[in-house]
Amino acid sequence: MDTQLERSQKPRSTTSGVPAPDAAPANEVRRWDELEPGDLVQIHAESGTIGRAVVDTINDDGSMIWLRNEPIGHRSLHLQEDPITIYRC
Numbered sequence: 001m002d003t004q005l006e007r008s009q010k011p012r013s014t015t016s017g018v019p020a021p022d023a024a025p026a027n028e029v030r031r032w033d034e035l036e037p038g039d040l041v042q043i044h045a046e047s048g049t050i051g052r053a054v055v056d057t058i059n060d061d062g063s064m065i066w067l068r069n070e071p072i073g074h075r076s077l078h079l080q081e082d083p084i085t086i087y088r089c
Contacts, residue, residue, distance in 0.1 A: 033062025046083035
């Protein structure tokens with residue numbers, strides 16, 4: 001049984017069942033230039049993989065970001081066009 005809180009956290013969808021564009025979770029980061037080095041984030045890839053990382057470096061316009069994966073610490077470079085979604089932790 002859904003509670004009121006659970007219902008309010010579910011993304012709204014269009015009649016086709018696809019989430020509406022404005023139905024992003026509150027912690028989704030659409031503009032990477034709002035992040036700062038040291039921010040803890042969660043990355044969701046199109047393939048379904050999920051990982052946690054720390055923002056290492058980000059360029060001024062937010063089009064490129066270096067993430068240091070946790071707990072191993074490998075760095076990865078991502079472009080804004082990459083098929084990933086970043087969420088604040």
